[in-house]
Amino acid sequence: MQNDFCPGGSLAVKDGDKIIPKLNELISTFSKAKLPIFFTRDWHPSNHISFVEQGGVWPPHCVQGTAGAKFHKDLQVPKSATIISKGDKPTEEAYSGFQGTKLRELVSKMQVTEVYIGGLATDYCVKETSLDALHAGFKVSVLEDSTKAVDVKSGDGTRAIQKIKQEGGNVVTTRETISLLAGAMQ
DSSP, rough: OOOOGSTTTTTOOOTTGGGGGHHHHHHHHHHHTTOEEEEEEEEEEETTTTBBTTOBBSSSSSSTTSGSSSOOTTTTOTTTOOEESSOOOOOOOOOOOOTSSHHHHHHHHHHOOEEEEEEEEEEIIIIHHHHHHTTTTTTTEEEEEEEEEEOTTTTTTHHHHHHHHHTOOEEEOOHHHHHHHHHHHH
């Protein structure tokens, strides 16, 4: 939920900011339940391989230390959250929050067995993070109404969700997840 992926950003997902209220509800619920919360972010150097100028396919986005790399102002980021930076090496692409980071190690250390994934973009970072989590042995639930797709090719987001399901992931809504957690806290 970085500025460059929201309306007005250099790689904006249409209506990407519209999912922030649902994400904030989830963040609040997870915080109250004292469950770990992780935020992944692109944290690219200015000469990153994914940028058109370096032969990549994307415009410069989420460059380290810029306004575009910051989390959207309306997103509630608790002090207890762990921020995972990815794609921070010039010659390495990283759509997954697990790729080139310590996310797996940190989540495993906390004895987490199930992860819920939302954010931008369904067909890239959400998909790849979900697949890597599944392959690492985690139970994965994608919060379908708390994600949005880039849809470079029409239907990419739908195909991403289908792929996650094929690999064993679940697709849930924000409301279902909040209800499940509320029941577990009673």
